[in-house]
Amino acid sequence: MVMKRIGVFICHCGRNIAGTVDVKKVAEEIGKREDVAIATTYVFMCSEPGQKLIEDSIKKYDLDGVVVANCSPTLHERTMRNAAARAGLNPYRVEIANIREQCSWPHENEPEKATDKAIRIINATIEKLKANASLEPIEVPVIRRALVIGGGVAGIQAALDLADSGIETILVEREPSIGGNMFRLSETFPTLDCPQCILTPKMNDVANHPNIKLYTYSEIEDVSGYMGNFKVKIKKKATYVDWDKCTGCGECMKVCPAYALSEYDFGMAKRKAIYIQNEQAVPLKAVIDENKCIKLQFDKKVREGKIKPKKHVRICEKCVDVCDAQAIHFKNNEEIIEEEVGAIIVATGFEVMPAEKFPELGGHYPDVVTALQFERLLAPSGPTNGIPRRPSDGKIPKRIAFIHCVGSRDPEHGVPYCSRICCMYLIKQATLYRHAVPDGEAYAFYIDIRSNGKGYEEFYERSKEEYGVVYIRGKVGKVYKVGDKYRVQAVDTLTGRVIEMDVDMVVLATAAVASKGIKELAKKLRIPYDEWGWLKEVHLKLRPLETPVAGIFIAGTAQFIKDITDTVSEASGAAAKAMAMLSKPKLEKEPLLAKVDPEICAGCGRCKEVCPYGAIDIDPRRHVAVVNEALCEGCGACSANCPTTAIQVVNFKKPQIINMVDVLAEVF
Amino acid sequence: MNEEKEKEFEPVIVGFFCNWCTSAAADMAGTARLHYPPSIRPIRVMCSSTVDPVYLIRALQEGADATILGGCHPGDCHYINGNYKARRRVAIVKTVLKSLGFDDERILLEWISGSEGPKFARVMNEYTELIKKKGPSDFKYIDSLGGD
């Protein structure tokens, strides 16, 4: 069983490995082993001739195992396994020794030690490989349905693409309407399209598509399963309105006496306790905000025993009186729905940091707003009908300061990264403002202008030449109130002059961050994210749409902030990825799963206790553990808990790891 | 290189890094050319929960001056809750080691996520420094502790 004719293939990776590690010496040392039939090097093992070398050697030396010493297994493990398979060697008899990311690169200044370490890593890998079993991938069925989480432009595009290709698609949005951030924008740069006009057709397509099941005002409660076979629990939040009956006429909103700040307008306007998110909402249905509705609040207090119920007295219920459709029932209609899907696309989007986070820039004043809030003040569909007015007194501002990079590129107060879209939307906002208020003055305070998209630089030039927006290269240190104006203090970094300017309003381009709740959702999906909540892709350059969990993809700004063009392209890309997966009749699952040796197993059940997937059962008759291969994911928690080594993960068996340890722990 | 430097104690540290987080962080650190001592010797395991305490002991026994177990942050384990199991096991091994009179700081449990390349390099450097100060482990000279 133990391999005796192993081939070791050491990659130079150009100079990436060979520039530090003495690959010749490594090959020489490894070649001395009795169980190694050939140890050789090549400049790029992943290249076609490199793979050919492996294939030929397998045949020539009748190899029974292969170690490729190159880059991280996340990159080329599959390449090398496929090469071996082509030469007739079971792909699971190939192991990767990572001597680039975990050796030559971090130790680039210590070539000798890196060489020794590379030898050691390869030796340890050989020790593991020697006891590897030949395996066949496990075939799993595929459910030809997809789930898209998030109903912004990314989710809409992805859902439409999937549905058009004949895949039944479930779109889940937590707000009452789809549309997301894009639908709230004034106009889009650099074309100055009206987002409502260009997005509503797509939104309606979603609503009417025979292959799309739309759940708005809904959230993901739980996700289990694996690629091709996910089980999803979706919580439909309580609307207190029967949506089958609601016609979206909006009469209820007119009579409702209770108010709240409108989420749709980012707090720039009020809405009622019963509300339809906006006039073009999809679906056009009313929901009741249980925290604001007078009746529901009253009912709640009664339930909690805080007040006594009043018999025969109606509490408010004004909306009921005007609802001809009799849709309002005040019943908590929260519901959990279960769906099964084969692929999931996460398109949860972004939000911006609140202005209040920047008190030194006056973020706590009503007339100092975030750029997303200002979008609403500029939007023809917004609370001011597209002519911006100050939130404090409703006056039209005659001079506005637009401040770039608030919290972006500023690890101390915000985030270290550039939020990418702010330069362009502030240019757009200044332009639109000058258009709406021709005698108004627009001043932009920037660090750098980043206008790197099709038509972007031209748009920037136009804002200066045609609309007279004044750009000041300078960092704003302070904004404070003087009378009913706001004083902006900045240093012009081109001239070194200190600038003080009184303005009527301030727009802050606050840093973009991942949308609220993303971390909780990511945990349910078991996909990784960074400290700001951006989802982590498998490879930033080459696999930006995939998460490390097979079958879960990312679209749009959930991965990182980007503009609409890129978002839409990515959404189509993620949909295509999902389609490619769902179009296969069967999927292959890694066979690296737990396996029980019934000869040793005493049926104690300690493995069953720690299995996170409920994949292990104790056979009552034989009194041994049995593993359900469909559920097992191969984490190995069971093996560490087994007192007798009866349960082990194939090709990660205890003796294999111990042998690796012995090689690596040894002192030189 | 002068002789003194050559003789400087370089602790051998065996690391067990989970595939989804800490191994990914190690790859990221390498890609960014962040430096840490070559005496860190990595083993990729699927999850921190698969690391049997025996592995840690074995490493110390076979010559390592310290061991690191690296997993995903609590709540972020790719296999739902494997890292909690690892945390419990490590706590037990440490207690046992301590009660036997050995230095339990020679086993380190760290949460390093896949996006924390810089943290990976920092932890490796700092831990190496700590073990350097402590000097070679005397654990490896005990061969009566049973093997497999």
Ligand code: FES
């Ligand atoms: S996968 Fe990283 S700790 Fe479980």
